[in-house]
């Protein structure tokens with residue numbers, strides 16, 4: 001197997017915390033150095049929050065995992081200063097083709113509209129994503145960020161207390177105890193922390209098995225996503241072919257329900273299946289082969305006192321639609337600024353509760369979409385199979401049926417319009433930038449809008465300005481004034497104003513819009529800012 | 542919009558004969574597939590959410606239907 005799976009990235013080293021008589025207390029301990037735990041650690045470290053990450057392993061995650069990273073994930077990675085590394089290494093693709101039996105029935109083009117820094121998706125092995133994060137952590141550490149990443153440190157017990165959590169960490173030098181003001185469980189779908197707390201993880205389990213193979217081959221298949229329903233080389237099942245960097249291709253082959261998993265994984269069984277798909281004359285090597293079944297389930301609540309769950313530990317989806325790592329990174333994006341605000345005293349602990357509101361809402365959306373895709377790909381009844389095939393047959397000839405074809409829906413960020421932090425919409429602006437929405441990107445003459453937003457609150461004033469700059473506004477809010485006349489592409493107008501002449505947007509540190517108004521109003525800004533920080537409105541009665 | 546559940550086809554016997562004729566010579570599976578395609582085509586033609594959900598409901602077996 002590739003040496004990347006064997007290379008320690010954060011080898012275990014004995015730490016002074018292991019020698020102390022009384023356990024050391026840390027403000028934030030993250031369990032799990034997967035994409036979610038690492039992204040959260042970078043976010044907190046960038047904000048100066050002292051953060052400790054523990055992982056029982058010290059390498060990249062093993063085997064075939066995420067390959068499709070969405071635009072929103074790339075934008076978050078930009079905010080965390082490692083987005084360009086991903087895009088430089090990743091494979092960009094726009095075209096998806098869907099086949100039924102031996103015919104192409106339809107194709108789609110993800111070509112994004114102009115003026116966005118990042119494409120709809122890139123394909124990149126999850127291990128490159130994790131390595132980019134570890135590199136970013138090393139750079140932060142070199143600049144003195146209070147961030148510690150400890151490998152070979154397995155958390156074997158957690159005990160929640162009223163205002164902290166005690167944890168036991170097993171290492172090559174024995175067990176030691178730590179305390180955390182906040183414990184963030186990013187310990188994956190099998191979450192030992194969730195088990196330790198005896199919490200449920202309920203939802204749907206899909207019975208179909210999938211062979212997931214990463215193969216290295218020099219083939220001139222185009223850089224497109226190809227999805228087959230019921231192809232001749234895998235009768236009554238589905239198949240996927242997708243390109244990754246380094247001439248690695250991801251292949252998913254549905255195998256059905258009752259199979260011998262061990263036998264199916266053996267190269268002598270895998271290779272003929274792949275040859276049937278790729279053709280006899282193509283040379284390939286297996287990088288990794290596994291057999292998965294998929295689940296769509298979540299915890300009822302993600303916040304349990306001072307223990308917070310993020311990523312796969314909190315919710316697990318089938319991979320159709322690429323919502324696992326992508327939604328987990330959005331959990332981190334949502335939690336990072338809130339933890340920071342609570343720890344530095346600018347917001348009450350109630351702000352953390354909004355993580356539950358917002359990310360459960362998002363998880364529901366992701367679970368719904370992933371479950372629907374899985375139902376289309378693996379019809380669970382005779383009737384659903386008949387309709388599925390009818391849709392595919394019609395799609396070849398009639399465009400109306402194409403939106404019904406579901407081989408995975410594009411992972412899009414969630415709108416937090418129902419969140420208690422979000423203020424009511426007070427202007428008739430574009431729906432895509434209504435309160436709760438993630439900010440749409442716009443090319444400005446000297447950079448992209450998103451490069452100016454995030455990490456703190458921003459008041460974006462378009463074609464208007466506060467009367468005395470900064471006068472009545474909380475100094476924690478950065479003011480950014482833009483004019484549509486400086487934006488010849490017109491995107492600022494269409495994405496943020498629509499038909500109104502001016503607007504003021506209050507934008508959160510995670511680049512989500514929390515309030516907007518047709519014009520500047522200091523009292524309204526003040527109120528929306530307090531609301532976005534879960535500060536109780538002042539009552540004078 | 543309301544789902545029409547009163548007579549709306551000008552020549553009912555002609556339509557019925559035409560419907561059966563499309564199934565002539567088809568196996569059970571082929572007929573079933575044709576029906577599924579027909580439902581999708583008609584549903585798209587209707588388009589309206591409210592009408593479609595009323596129709597889905599009206600087609601349920603009587604025992605599963607809410608009393609009108």
Ligand SMILES: Cc1cc2nc3c(=O)[nH]c(=O)nc-3n(C[C@H](O)[C@H](O)[C@H](O)COP(=O)(O)OP(=O)(O)OC[C@H]3O[C@@H](n4cnc5c(N)ncnc54)[C@H](O)[C@@H]3O)c2cc1C
Pocket residue numbers: 031032033034035036037054055056057061064065066067068069126153154155156186187188189191192212292310311312313319322323324325326327328
């Ligand atoms: C075949 C497949 C394809 C996928 N494709 C996509 C895709 O295209 N796009 C996408 O977004 N997602 C995809 N996913 C999902 C994605 O891989 C996961 O959602 C993602 O890895 C979750 O990240 P995480 O950080 O929450 O957890 P994990 O990556 O599982 O990391 C958990 C970490 O916790 C550590 N840990 C566990 N227990 C302990 C303990 N007791 N003490 C210390 N450390 C511990 C583990 O060592 C591990 O490093 C796919 C998944 C599969 C299986």
